[in-house]
Amino acid sequence: MDICVTSLLRDKGFKVTPQRLAIYSALAATRSHPSAEMIYNDLQPLYPTMSLATVYKTIEILKELNLVQVLNVGEDSFRYDADTTNHPHVRCLTCGRVDDLHGIDSSDFVGQVSAQTQYMLQGQQFYFYGVCPACQGKASAAS
């Protein structure tokens, strides 16, 4: 997997640095859809000198290489996902966690939109909002 990133970077004329590999690895290793700051914090123990600016600059490149997608779940900050397939996301309104929704067939829905709009469509993002299982448990325990 890191080999893949390495060659993709080199192919496009980007240099392969430990920081870039670490940032991609951190993203690829989690399903928590971290923000730039979360990635920065995750890497702090291993890369104590790395700056937040490097995280942002690297994410910019990873976007260009289609290695990450950007999520806009309605927070102040962006979140990033190394799974670049087109899947919906769901965010917990209580704890803020963001989960993937896989195995959903949106082709009919997308087809309707595609047939009706005059836009030339290039992509889409589907966000759901609710309360995650863990927070449902907490809520009923508290009451």
Place this chain on the structure above:
Amino acid sequence: MDICVTSLLRDKGFKVTPQRLAIYSALAATRSHPSAEMIYNDLQPLYPTMSLATVYKTIEILKELNLVQVLNVGEDSFRYDADTTNHPHVRCLTCGRVDDLHGIDSSDFVGQVSAQTQYMLQGQQFYFYGVCPACQGKASAAS
């Protein structure tokens, strides 16, 4: 319509001010999904002393009263919509305009998600991205 806002505000113990009515009217009168700054600029001629902070504070209240919904189309700023029905939006990747998509039946799609996730769902947002008719025309004219 303003009568409705007036009573809704009063019912919840909020004061009815010209600024609040103007901000809601501006939102209700457009389909362009303006950001706070766009609303501020729209109202500048009529309310030259109004501050951006008042726009933000008022939007906060309108959200509470379910008179506006917040859109996160992947820009730096949020956009607002006085049409609080659950409809998808489409954003032009060239000019940035945001349009409504009405008459789309998402019940099947939402049903799938609802059946599969353990989340207790409370809402959703569907965003499409593409090139609007006007920008398609410009692109072909330029080539």
Place this chain on the structure above:
DNA sequence: ATTGCTGCAAAACGTTTGCAATTGG
């Protein structure tokens, strides 16, 4: 009269940029 609101300025926040020192090819 009282409470809450406005408008200003300053602060906060996430993100971007400029630049000298450093590192990868």
Place this chain on the structure above:
DNA sequence: CCAATTGCAAACGTTTTGCAGCAAT
């Protein structure tokens, strides 16, 4: 060795906050 990248600090744009004066009830 050269060009690109890092890390820092400062800048930026959006949103929030504190507060004195003011307006709505």
